[in-house]
Amino acid sequence: MANDENFRDSIGTVNEEGKRSWIFPKKPEGRYYEYRKWVSYVLLLFLFLSPFLKVNGHQFLMFNVLERRFNIFGLPFWPQDFHLFVISMITGVIFVALFTVAYGRIFCGWMCPQTIFMEMVFRRIEYWIDGDRGAQIRLSKQAWNANKIWKRSLKWTVFFVISFLIANVFLAYLIGSDRLMQYVTDGPLQHMSTLISLVIFTAVFYFVFAWFREQVCIIACPYGRMQGVLLDNKSIVVAYDYKRGEKEKGRKKFRKNEDRQDLGYGDCIDCFQCVHVCPTGIDIRNGTQLECVNCTACIDACDHIMEKVNLPKGLIRYASEDNISKKATFKFSARLKGYTAVLVVLTGILTGMLFLRNDLEANILRLPGQLYERKEGNIISNVYTYKLVNKTSATISNVHFELMSHPGTITLVTHSNFEVPAEELAEGTLFIEINNAALNGDKDKLIIGVYSGDKLIETTNVRFLAPRSYN
Ligand code: SF4
Numbered sequence: 001m002a003n004d005e006n007f008r009d010s011i012g013t014v015n016e017e018g019k020r021s022w023i024f025p026k027k028p029e030g031r032y033y034e035y036r037k038w039v040s041y042v043l044l045l046f047l048f049l050s051p052f053l054k055v056n057g058h059q060f061l062m063f064n065v066l067e068r069r070f071n072i073f074g075l076p077f078w079p080q081d082f083h084l085f086v087i088s089m090i091t092g093v094i095f096v097a098l099f100t101v102a103y104g105r106i107f108c109g110w111m112c113p114q115t116i117f118m119e120m121v122f123r124r125i126e127y128w129i130d131g132d133r134g135a136q137i138r139l140s141k142q143a144w145n146a147n148k149i150w151k152r153s154l155k156w157t158v159f160f161v162i163s164f165l166i167a168n169v170f171l172a173y174l175i176g177s178d179r180l181m182q183y184v185t186d187g188p189l190q191h192m193s194t195l196i197s198l199v200i201f202t203a204v205f206y207f208v209f210a211w212f213r214e215q216v217c218i219i220a221c222p223y224g225r226m227q228g229v230l231l232d233n234k235s236i237v238v239a240y241d242y243k244r245g246e247k248e249k250g251r252k253k254f255r256k257n258e259d260r261q262d263l264g265y266g267d268c269i270d271c272f273q274c275v276h277v278c279p280t281g282i283d284i285r286n287g288t289q290l291e292c293v294n295c296t297a298c299i300d301a302c303d304h305i306m307e308k309v310n311l312p313k314g315l316i317r318y319a320s321e322d323n324i325s326k327k328a329t330f331k332f333s334a335r336l337k338g339y340t341a342v343l344v345v346l347t348g349i350l351t352g353m354l355f356l357r358n359d360l361e362a363n364i365l366r367l368p369g370q371l372y373e374r375k376e377g378n379i380i381s382n383v384y385t386y387k388l389v390n391k392t393s394a395t396i397s398n399v400h401f402e403l404m405s406h407p408g409t410i411t412l413v414t415h416s417n418f419e420v421p422a423e424e425l426a427e428g429t430l431f432i433e434i435n436n437a438a439l440n441g442d443k444d445k446l447i448i449g450v451y452s453g454d455k456l457i458e459t460t461n462v463r464f465l466a467p468r469s470y471n
């Protein structure tokens with residue numbers, strides 16, 4: 001329960017002198033930790049394999065920001081598909097927001113790559129090398145000797161190697177795994193700028209996991225900062241049941257053969273196990289705090305203690321404030337309904353757009369600054385540039401244009417039929433010639449068909465300029 005004594009207006013990992021308080025969390029053990037381990041194995045596998053998996057020849061996940069090419073679940077998105085990418089991102093953000101309103105920071109504790117790597121990879125290596133909380137505190141305080149030098153060098157080397165691996169996978173997401181493998185076989189020195197990026201990424205990951213740690217969630221993560229506005233009394237979070245833990249006379253150390261019920265003491269035996277396991281260094285008994293990433297370590301620790309003292313488990317559990325204070329059950333609030341409605345609409349739009357998306361995108365534009373040209377035999381000619389984007393992994397061959405709305409001819413400047421290579425762009429210039437008698441105005445809308453052989457693969461519209469007096 002928050003009171004004047006435990007109220008604070010600074011983050012939990014900064015001490016009174018404004019210095020960083022290093023956290024030495026106790027190794028968690030218990031039901032939730034086991035579940036989280038399994039979830040983390042699946043997610044780590046997904047994270048490491050995704051850039052190397054292919055669907056129809058496309059990398060499963062790729063975020064090539066520099067070339068503005070993205071693959072999401074094997075679907076390639078081009079700069080021309082940017083609207084689809086933006087809608088996917090908005091849908092993702094609303095999905096996470098909706099999830100947060102209902103289930104708190106479940107994403108942070110179970111799925112966030114920062115938590116997964118920190119708690120399930122780096123922290124476990126730390127436990128393996130340095131030992132549990134007590135041993136880690138002793139090691140940090142002790143003077144440098146052979147044992148400390150050995151343990152520190154081993155830990156930092158292993159951390160560096162893993163950071164280097166993560167940086168490589170990160171690069172595979174950014175530039176594509178094929179290109180990464182190509183650079184590796186060419187020799188990294190042949191691609192200095194990529195090598196420098198790799199070194200910088202490695203240094204950043206090393207800094208984050210070896211030193212910055214929980215500060216990412218507390219200070220740097222924008223999603224973490226949004227919690228204050230997303231959570232309400234109905235959101236399910238990792239919470240301490242202060243009604244049960246404090247009762248009339250508050251928490252008290254456990255004494256054998258004492259009837260706490262009779263004496264009016266709460267079920268919390270003030271053992272501090274929930275505080276010692278917390279990787280963000282907070283005391284969950286002070287209520288929901290911005291540092292809490294809902295990692296469930298305190299649930300496991302408290303359940304273990306409750307078992308030992310023969311009290312029911314769940315003093316710390318997934319619950320909402322209303323759930324604890326009013327014994328209210330979960331309700332689908334107006335805010336949740338609103339978010340769900342927006343999410344459904346956006347998902348519908350996105351699905352529709354994905355299904356309607358063509359394999360080939362055609363853009364034909366009139367050459368800027370050019371009017372029309374009159375030719376012999378009442379023929380009017382307009383000049384255009386075209387851009388064709390092949391979004392598939394197969395070459396589209398024998399491509400040509402045909403006028404579908406008017407009688408007339410389309411002539412390409414350099415060639416007639418051509419091909420658009422897989423995932424490539426073809427561009428050039430073309431002339432459209434139409435007899436003026438066939439035109440209805442000075443700015444007719446033409447429909448142009450893009451064909452591959454006899455097959456119509458895309459249609460597009462352009463305006464055709466003609467002299468006014470001819471109308
Ligand atoms: S308070 Fe509990 S759930 Fe929150 S970060 Fe600490 S241990 Fe994890």
Ligand code: SF4
Pocket residue numbers: 240245267268269270271272273274275285301302305315316
């Ligand atoms: S682990 Fe449970 S019993 Fe121990 S201090 Fe925390 S809430 Fe109280």
